[in-house]
Amino acid sequence: MKAKEIIEAIENMSGNELVNLNNLYCQEFGYDDNEIFDNDEEFFNMFFEGKPMEVARATFYGDYNFSHDFVKFNGYGNLESIQYMSTDMLVDSIEVMAQSIEENFEAFEYLF
Numbered sequence: 001m002k003a004k005e006i007i008e009a010i011e012n013m014s015g016n017e018l019v020n021l022n023n024l025y026c027q028e029f030g031y032d033d034n035e036i037f038d039n040d041e042e043f044f045n046m047f048f049e050g051k052p053m054e055v056a057r058a059t060f061y062g063d064y065n066f067s068h069d070f071v072k073f074n075g076y077g078n079l080e081s082i083q084y085m086s087t088d089m090l091v092d093s094i095e096v097m098a099q100s101i102e103e104n105f106e107a108f109e110y111l112f
Contacts, residue, residue: 010098022089023036038071061078
């Protein structure tokens with residue numbers, strides 16, 4: 001698949017598909033700190049189990065809203081929530097991602 005086709009496909013992805021793409025891209029290219037998670041109890045159990053003060057700190061110093069769909073860590077370990085995932089929230093620009101995906105398409109094929 002060519003970069004131009006990949007760009008078009010990305011532009012037509014749903015919010016959940018964009019999150020999946022973002023996270024796979026992060027895992028493949030070493031941007032693990034930029035993954036996005038569902039804003040649910042499982043997320044808090046995974047990262048903050050038994051640490052209620054850490055949750056309080058991460059939400060207070062971050063930009064967090066309980067009712068948003070997604071959540072990620074900012075560069076300081078605080079939480080930022082995301083209501084609607086869009087292409088401008090991806091870890092890299094669509095053009096850069098498309099070029100990298102084209103060169104490593106086998107890792108991303110199932111998303112397209």
